[in-house]
Amino acid sequence: MKITKILNNNAVIVMDGQQQEQIAIGAGVGFEKRKNDIVNINKIEKLFVLKENEKLQQLLLRIPEEHFILSKEIITYAEKQLDTKLNDHILLALTDHISFAIEREKQGIHLKNKLLQEIKILYKPEFEIGLWALQHIKEKNQVEMPIDEAAFIALHIHTMKIKGGDLHETVRQTAIVRDMVETIKDYLQIKMEEDEISYERLITHLRFALSRANQYEVHSMDEEMLQMIKRKFNVSFRCALEVSKKLSRAHGIELPEEELGYITLHIERLRHY
Known part of the structure; x- marks a missing residue:
């Protein structure tokens, strides 16, 4: 293969x-090379068809090279930690994000991630990689990023796993979980300790409840058990009902009564923690 452009x-x-x-x-691969030189195929790690990756070409011409290298190093670390291959598109998405984030930080512009707490719990391995990435950026570029950036990086990594899904849908689902938690807080007039195990269990259960609802799966519960939960934990069940009503109104997602029974148990645990 001949080089047509460096x-x-x-x-x-x-x-x-x-x-x-x-x-x-x-x-x-391009070090000390010129146009028409033969490329060393042993140095090629990835190949992208140009007509399908014009954005990548534009990005590589626009951003500092060290930002591209940072992104590659973070991707390599992530693949090793997760023991999985990430979608090739992460190179474009993550490089663009990290370069822009570094430039923002240098200008004193700090973006808050409203889903920080939920991301820390729902995507824990990816968030740990995000924390490593912040330290790596600090060591390599002498730029200290806020913890919110670890959550942004975690979302990119999660959605680029082979079965990770779509970034916008992941953000949407995480935001819905946050809204459900806010409804519980407001209804019960309580403050939740976000580092407590009961809070983590609630967040995780709500995420899977949404997933089941989207796939029309039912988390089964014995009818007699459900009636007992409704009777014994009446306040928590009414809170779960309020969550369900708001979820239906805002997002058109319906939770079956059996699912509310399980959510009730998590709410009850929070009330008396």
């Missing part, structure tokens, strides 16, 4: 045997 030391545009241009990514 983007930076780690990215070049090459022409393959079918006369198709591709972006070749790899450590040092």
Whole structure:
């Protein structure tokens, strides 16, 4: 493959045997190279068809090379920690995000992540990777990022896992969980300790309850047990009903009564913790 354009030391545009241009990514793949030089295929880590990745080319020309390297190092670390291959598209999405975040931070612009607490619980392994990424950025670029950024990075990593899903849908689901928790807080007039295990269990259960509702699955519960829960934990069950009503009005999601029984148990535990 011949080089048709050098983007930076780690990215070049090459022409393959079918006369198709591709972006070749790899450590040092463009170092001391010129147009028409033969690329060292042993240095190529990823290949992207150019016509499908014009945004990647534009990004590589626009951002500082060290930001691209940072992103690659974070992706490599994430794949090792999660023992899974991330979707190739994460290179574009994460590099763009990290570069923009670093520039914002240098300008003193700090973005708050309203879903920070929920992300910490729902996507714990990815959040730990996000924390590592912040430390890595600090060591490599001398830029100290707020913990909110670890949550943003965690979302990118989660949605780029093979079965991670869509970023917008992940954010939507996480925001709905947060709204459900806020409804419980307001209804019971209580303050939840976000580092308590009962809070973590509630968050996790609500996430899976949403998932089951979206897939039309039912978390079964014996009818006699359900009636006992409704009778014995009346306040918590009415709170669960309020959560269900708001969920239906705001998002058109219906929770079956059996699911409310399980949510009631989590709410009851919070009330008396």
